[in-house]
Amino acid sequence: MAERTATVSRDTLETQITVSANLDGTGKGEFDTGVPFLEHMMDQISRHGLIDLNVTCNGDNHIDDHHSVEDIGITMGQAISQALGDKKGIRRYGHAYVPLDEALSRVVIDFSGRPELIMNVPFTQKRVGQFDTELFWEFFQGFVNHAQVTLHIDCLRGHNAHHQIETVFKAFGRALRMALELDPRMAGMMPSTKGTL
Secondary structure, three states, X not given: OOOOEEEEEEEOOOEEEEEEEEOOOOOOEEEEOOOHHHHHHHHHHHHHHOOEEEEEEEEOOOOOOHHHHHHHHHHHHHHHHHHHOOOOOEOOEEEEEEEEXXXXXXXXXXXXXXXXXXXXXXXXXXXEOOEEOOHHHHHHHHHXXXXXXXXXXXXXXXXXXXXXXXXXXXXXXXXXXXXXOEOHHHOOOOOOOOOOO
């Protein structure tokens, strides 16, 4: 089996980012981004998705975290897309429900080649520590646009914003893992009646 790995760098006047991804990893994550809460959430993606991720970012955090968070989402989407290759043999669809105490989230993903984000997360707080919860939409929109996926995210309940967010990221990691897995019954086949994704 060919290695499903990629390293992508993005260099702008606002951020300098490198993301390395191994889709068949062991869930090892290494992060140096200047955005600690996002690093905690990306660790959930890595651990629950069994994707090895190495993410570095030097961004203009003296302004705010917006550019770093959005551009990390973009670069991670590009890295996963490149590592995935032609998509032959994958399950394509993934879904997961994840609870954390009172919070419960559902994430459904389709490696369709068509970017679409539907995100319904009624955050109970605007900030968790210093992190603006609205930036998670920017992260996922960047990911969706560059991984070329359809992504539905719903936080079904929860009153602790940290728990809300963590259930979303754990469910996202689990849904990714399911969608990216190689299905032995689909070996060498494109999971689409169109013949392409």
